[in-house]
Amino acid sequence: MSIPILRQGSYLIASIQSSPSDSEWREMGQQLAERVGKLRSRGVVVDVTVLDLIDSFAARTLREIAQTVKLRGAEPVIVGIQPDVAFSMVQLGLTLGDIETELDLEEGMAMLDAILRDGRTNV
Amino acid sequence: MSEETRILIRSEYDIVTARQQVRELCMTLHFSSGEQTLVATCVSELARNIVEYAGSGEIITGLTRNTDEEGIVIIAEDKGPGIPNIELAMKDGYSTSKGLGLGLPGSKRIMDEFAIVSKTGKGTTVTVKKWKKP
Amino acid sequence: MDKGRRGKGNTEGLRQELVTHFRGERNSLRREWVHQMTAKRLLEGMTPQETEAEAATIYDTCVECLETAHYDSAEAYAKKMAERGVLRGMTSEQILGGMLTLRDVYGRSLFGKYHTDMARLAAALDVYEPVANNILAVVAMAFIRERENVVRQQQEAIRELSTPVLQVREGLLILPIIGLIDSLRAKQLTEQLLHAIRTNRAKAVVIDITGVPAVDSKIANHLLQTVDAARLMGARVIVTGLSPDVAQALVYIGVDLTRLKTVGDLQGGIEEADKFLGYKVDMVGSTIAAAMKG
Structure with a gap:
């Protein structure tokens, strides 16, 4: 079962299912990189709401996916990191670098709207 | 250690099994959801180290107690190549493989007790404990 | 006093004798107990009905512990008292003072019964005293546990407030x-x-x-x-x-x-x-x- 990627206007939305395997992560990265170009998408939301933990492998993979998406010309945003997951990540010393994060899908799309409308004026 | 569970780690799929198993054990001790997430993340790091560096090994989980506390103990054991320089492996940011290099030092930070024994060519055993906070 | 020579059967016989004695004297000893507690002002804040009911149950529970040498019923009763909030409203003087008074009432009555036979009295106290001490420990522990619960709840409340x-x-x-x-x-x-x-x-x-x-x-x-x-x-x-x-x-x-x-x-x-x-x-x-x- 691979990670579903939906198209919504000029955005792509990837909803991570619980505990994806390494190959599912890889496939999602490839799919996103491909479709961003094919569909001329301007933003990508990766929704991790259902993940009950993010370890160093998942954090690194999310970073790689976001960087790839950016190189392909779209704005990446990661949404839905749960309170316990966020706290555990910082205690482990895991970061997502300068990738944008938002509370949920709705906020993520609103942020992409703002970035694409005003340019990257966000803090 | 009582009621120990052994989980064979041979591929990435076993990592998920290991962390689900340990979450259930955390629940029996009524760890808070935050603590459960920490312990499960630590198990995920240890199990991935096994897959990445040794190919296969075991995660052993169980309950432990001292005079006035209950806790959970996790042992990650493999017969892989071993870690030639433990001091280096325990430094933040050091990794010879695909992770962020935070697995071992990160695990040490989030658990209450951490011990590592490694012999080149013989394998590695990491033992971690987390006590139930009052 | 020589326990070895007395043997187990003898102790069991004596234990049963004490139980029968305490059951027979139930009403007068209980009254004496309540009377002494009242004199020591240990019953303040309790109605006569409450005193009557609690005193009867505690008296019978103690005799039961003596008879069976099991303290489950004492523990269960102490736990129930804690749950009903009885322990919460009382001071440590009231609870421990009350139990110590009962201990003395039982002890005095044994002295009254056996004072002509000092060896028999010593043997009776050998049977009775450990039971009395155990019951005291059970009650004291229940009381302390309850106090710890109260403190923990208050700490939690303060933490949330702060x-x-x-x-x-x-x-x-x-x-x-x-x-x-x-x-x-x-x-x-x-x-x-x-x-x-x-x-x-x-x-x-x-x-x-x-x-x-x-x-x-x-x-x-x-x-x-x-x-x-x-x-x-x-x-x-x-x-x-x-x-x-x-x-x-x-x-x-x-x-x-x-x-x-x-x-x-x-x-x-x-x-x-x-x-x-x-x-x-x-x-x-x-x-x-x-x-x-x-």
């Missing part, structure tokens, strides 16, 4: 921290804040530490972790009210200032957050007052 996460307006939370922070409290504060961010859909948080007298490097680090964790959830954190000492502690641990947004005071912090949220700064004081009230 770390209120307030919603000032849509998207903005303030967390005024007052008092010393240790690692455990810091952890609870963070968990509370992160969950509040999710439930309130907050985009900005002002953490005010004006009321925190000292921050060591461990707590400073924890503050940074909180900021980072909130950021992962999509919320910006502004820290206000850093005292000179706290500021120096942060510099000492080499804090990455690009990760930490600080403003002088709470008011300024809220204005800064508003700028970020796109609100016009207006009537900030009255809004906080309204939020505090609500």
Whole structure:
């Protein structure tokens, strides 16, 4: 079962299912990189709401996916990191670098709207 | 250690099994959801180290107690190549493989007790404990 | 006195003799007990009916413990007393004093029965005393456990009171921290804040530490972790009210200032957050007052 990627206007939305395997992560990265170009998408939301933990492998993979998406010309945003997951990540010393994060899908799309409308004026 | 569970780690799929198993054990001790997430993340790091560096090994989980506390103990054991320089492996940011290099030092930070024994060519055993906070 | 020669059967016979004695004297000894407790003012705050009912049950339970040498029923009764809140309303003098009085009443009555045969009396006390001591231990432990529960509940209540996460307006939370922070409290504060961010859909948080007298490097680090964790959830954190000492502690641990947004005071912090949220700064004081009230 691979990670579903939906198209919504000029955005792509990837909803991570619980505990994806390494190959599912890889496939999602490839799919996103491909479709961003094919569909001329301007933003990508990766929704991790259902993940009950993010370890160093998942954090690194999310970073790689976001960087790839950016190189392909779209704005990446990661949404839905749960309170316990966020706290555990910082205690482990895991970061997502300068990738944008938002509370949920709705906020993520609103942020992409703002970035694409005003340019990257966000803090 | 009582009621120990052994989980064979041979591929990435076993990592998920290991962390689900340990979450259930955390629940029996009524760890808070935050603590459960920490312990499960630590198990995920240890199990991935096994897959990445040794190919296969075991995660052993169980309950432990001292005079006035209950806790959970996790042992990650493999017969892989071993870690030639433990001091280096325990430094933040050091990794010879695909992770962020935070697995071992990160695990040490989030658990209450951490011990590592490694012999080149013989394998590695990491033992971690987390006590139930009052 | 020689226990070895008496043998087990003899002790069992004596035990049964004591049980029969105490059951036979039930009414007079119980009355004597209540009378002595009243004289020592140990029954204050209890109605005569309550006294009567509790005294009867405790008396019978103690005799049962003597008979069976099992303390389950005493433990169960003590637990029930705790659950009914009886222990909560009483002082330690009342509870331990009452049990010690009962012990004396039983002891005196044994003395009355056996005082002509000192060897028999000694043997009777050998049987009776350990039972009395065990019962006392059971009651005292139940009482202490109950007290510990009360203390724990109060600590929890104080902790919740001392770390209120307030919603000032849509998207903005303030967390005024007052008092010393240790690692455990810091952890609870963070968990509370992160969950509040999710439930309130907050985009900005002002953490005010004006009321925190000292921050060591461990707590400073924890503050940074909180900021980072909130950021992962999509919320910006502004820290206000850093005292000179706290500021120096942060510099000492080499804090990455690009990760930490600080403003002088709470008011300024809220204005800064508003700028970020796109609100016009207006009537900030009255809004906080309204939020505090609500």
